[in-house]
């Protein structure tokens with residue numbers, strides 16, 4: 564299968580990409596910048612894997628246009644950013660930046676790839692990286708959680724639309740819990756920058772930062788295998804599920820939340 568992954572410099576996407584390549588798939592791993600693409604190529608070459616690597620800044624329209632002519636069976640829409648801070652504080656341009664990456668750019672990629680797959684009568688898959696944070700909103704990470712709720716709703720709508728079309732293209736949502744990749748800590752560290760002197764949370768900002776750091780230190784899974792296994796299953800299965808969640812404990816917690824709280 565020909566598989567393209569966005570935001571594959573490191574973390575979950577890197578491990579997914581090299582695992583898929585070592586299982587015999589033809590993989591395109593794409594990165595935010597050219598510099599990252601070079602570094603990633605060195606890492607992949609050192610592993611002796613054949614992977615096509617190029618820069619795809621998903622917020623860049625010209626970069627996204629390249630996808631119009633690329634023949635792929637599976638899209639893994641993984642690139643994302645997280646902006647921390649209170650709903651009352653995060654500057655609007657930061658909220659827009661968060662939505663630009665996690666929602667609008669990702670939405671446009673899904674449109675381009677989805678149309679091409681359907682017109683070419685492919686048994687394609689569109690795999691979208693959402694988060695349990697889109698189901699269980701976390702205070703002071705509200706901007707990020709909102710982007711993930713939005714992309715999950717978009718994926719659900721698309722899945723239902725494709726059913727009407729009796730299309731062979733499948734939509735899959737990946738909803739990971741917390742994993743230690745550095746992503747969450749960057750988001751938590753934003754809280755400081757986004758809680759200025761005029762914020763009603765200013766006097767509490769260190770407490771908020773420390774509380775979230777403690778929470779994530781407690782729940783973050785250090786090994787990424789449990790989520791990578793789910794993404795591989797979504798790629799390779801003839802009948803993928805619509806939603807995959809991991810790790811197990813956070814999956815159970817999400818289920819309980821959905822039954823008793825939501």
Ligand SMILES: NC(=O)c1ccc[n+]([C@@H]2O[C@H](COP(=O)([O-])OP(=O)(O)OC[C@H]3O[C@@H](n4cnc5c(N)ncnc54)[C@H](OP(=O)(O)O)[C@@H]3O)[C@@H](O)[C@H]2O)c1
Pocket residue numbers: 569570571572573574575576594595596599619620621622641642643644664692693694695738739740741742743744745746747
């Ligand atoms: N780690 C978790 O606990 C967790 C939980 C649930 C969901 N997720 C989702 O998983 C993804 C993050 O994966 P990760 O945890 O493995 O962290 P990560 O390695 O930091 O992944 C995020 C990737 O997105 C890239 N990116 C950001 N802006 C981009 C752009 N405009 N164009 C292309 N790439 C861009 C980043 O590159 P730069 O760093 O160079 O910008 C980075 O490679 C996000 O979609 C996140 O919502 C993560």
